Amino acid sequence: MSMDLKGKKLVLGLTGGVACYKAAELCRALVKQGASVQVVMTEAATHFIGAVTMQALSGHTVYTDQWDPRVANNMAHIDLTRSADAILVSPCSADFIRKLAHGACDDLLSTLCVARPRHVSLLVAPAMNVEMWENPATRRNVAQLREDGIQILGPDAGSQACGETGFGRMLEPDELVEELIASFQHKVLAGRRVLITAGPTFEPIDPVRGITNLSSGKMGYAVARAAREAGADVTLVSGPTSLPTPHGVRRVDVLTAQQMHDAVMAKVEGQHVFIGVAAVADWRVANASDQKLKKQDGGAPPQLEFAQNADILASVAGTTSLSGWPYCVGFAAESENLMEFGAAKRERKGIPLLVGNIGPQTFGQDDNTIIVFDENGHTVLPRADKLTLARQLVSEIAKRLEQRSLLT
DSSP states (O other): OOOTTTTOEEEEEEOSSTTHHHHHHHHHHHHHTTOEEEEEEOTTGGGTSOHHHHHHHHSSOOBOOTTOTTSTTSOHHHHTTTTOSEEEEEEEOHHHHHHHHHTOOSSHHHHHHHTSOTTSEEEEEEOOOHHHHHSHHHHHHHHHHHHTTOEEOOOEEEEOTTSOEEEEEOOOHHHHHHHHHHHTSOOTTTTOEEEEEESBOOEESSSSOEEOOOOOSHHHHHHHHHHHHTTOEEEEEEOSOOOOOOTTOEEEEOOSHHHHHHHHHHHOTTOSEEEEOSBOOSEEETTOOSSOOOOOTTOOOOOOOEEEOOOHHHHHHHTHHHHOOSEEEEEEEESSOHHHHHHHHHHHHTOSEEEEEETTTTTTOSEEEEEEEETTEEEEEEEEEHHHHHHHHHHHHHHHHHHHHHHO
16 A cells, blocks of 8 residues: 555544545555544544544544643643644634634634644635535635645535535545645646546457456556646546546546547647547458357357547647647557567657656556656656656656646
């Protein structure tokens, strides 16, 4: 398991709401990520979950009172934040949003939020009834929090404990962990729009059979997450895979290479970067059957005819001739001679950047080694987990975008 929060000191604030039950799982997940978690609860939160539970999960004393006698100087609101890297209030009630918007300091959690040092980021995960979330007063308060630089995580839409349905559900713990990790990443792609392909394609032979490949989609999904962490607006066009969509990424599901081509070309206008990570089939079955092909005892196997699929990367690269966008990044999996074939493929495709790896042994694995080819040669990114490599690749792309901007 990754330890993206290793060494981070976090204050986890709980306010009153039934979503406090999710805070237990969230606390456990943060600790598993390597974070040191200090829990602070409002009095209302203690009506939904016990301090003893949060103490057991965090491994630290839980604070609920700004006059806690265990704090020798009676300054818990100061002591608890001076060494913190971030404060996450989850769940964050409508009332607590009001307090933050107006700088109220009437309990320990609200006071430490106001008294936090400027370098300590504050993130809140709203959780409330749909009507409370849509109330004009709440909307004004949320807008004020955003203006003050407080990050709003969610809320999501769905069924609620009150029986109603709509926005107001707290994000799930795994989504909040992703958001918190993202908050510590450098926003090197802020303001950029990035279009990414990932996963395999599937070319039907008949309604139940087809030709595909071993791609798991893990690298493409890692690149999508890393780009979003870097501040980009990300659209992911994905072939068939069981992977969950990275939080905050728009996903378009496709099956065949032609569908992937059409989806990409429909989205490419206005994109700053295109990253073609998907393992796209070079050929499709031209004479695919509308009915399941039956095996005949002693009969000859079906004769398949193949047609070449459109080259998605070349199609996108062809759109850059007028505007210069998007900046195109290709991927190549080679079974041998990666250095030679990778450099040649970049030139043949006419793209500024190509990422090479040795396949098929990388397919489905959690780690990899990749080589980045550009006009100046190549850079080896040593073996690491795919999310780490994806973040390094995003950093490499951002550097080249910055250089490009300086030249234009």
